[in-house]
Amino acid sequence: MLQLRPLDQRMQEPLNITQSTDEARDDAQLMSRIATGDQRALQALMQRHLGRTVRLATRVLGSTAAAEDVAQEAFIRVWKHADRWETPEEAGAKFSTWLYRIVLNLCIDEKRKKTFGNIDDVPEQPDSGPNAERRMQQQEQSVRVRAALAQLPERQRSAFVLCFYEDFSNREAADMLGISVKALESLLVRARKALRDLLQGERDDTLQENGG
Numbered sequence: 001m002l003q004l005r006p007l008d009q010r011m012q013e014p015l016n017i018t019q020s021t022d023e024a025r026d027d028a029q030l031m032s033r034i035a036t037g038d039q040r041a042l043q044a045l046m047q048r049h050l051g052r053t054v055r056l057a058t059r060v061l062g063s064t065a066a067a068e069d070v071a072q073e074a075f076i077r078v079w080k081h082a083d084r085w086e087t088p089e090e091a092g093a094k095f096s097t098w099l100y101r102i103v104l105n106l107c108i109d110e111k112r113k114k115t116f117g118n119i120d121d122v123p124e125q126p127d128s129g130p131n132a133e134r135r136m137q138q139q140e141q142s143v144r145v146r147a148a149l150a151q152l153p154e155r156q157r158s159a160f161v162l163c164f165y166e167d168f169s170n171r172e173a174a175d176m177l178g179i180s181v182k183a184l185e186s187l188l189v190r191a192r193k194a195l196r197d198l199l200q201g202e203r204d205d206t207l208q209e210n211g212g
Helices: 021-034 039-061 064-084 095-113 132-150 154-165 170-177 181-209
Strands: none
Touching: 021 039, 021 064, 021 095, 039 064, 039 095, 039 154, 064 095, 095 154, 095 170, 132 154, 132 181, 154 170, 154 181, 170 181
């Protein structure tokens, strides 16, 4: 069984979204080695993609613990099915596109099994720094956005996360979701409208409660 190592700070930071040709070629070479049973190649591939894999799954699922389970299962599938993977020259898709498609499908399966989990990463200790109030407002806004995001249909949520959180291009996101760019753009339009409506509804409710 694969064991995910704790994420160091570097792996939790935003990664360079656009994968270079050299990186894509390195991934392809690692996958060729993994297909022969090379565990070191798998560890190298995980080191490169694990941080973003967990972050993507966390934003779709709303739970870091569930996201780590999804990431582990995704790399187990990479290990088991490496011999089925086709190079970009053969399939026209990079390894990262193939991996994140697996992750999204696992997230959808997880969402169907259980309801949206608790929103993570709310600080337990009060922040008394000079900008504490502003940071708290930003954190509260982030929590509201994530709660609204959790109410979107699965496909809209996945499209929104890929394009607006992970900063994939429309073509890359469409490939991961297995849909056309036009269909993806339609999902994004509906997701943005739904989020605006949900957040506006929450603001209106807050004003009513405060007698505004």
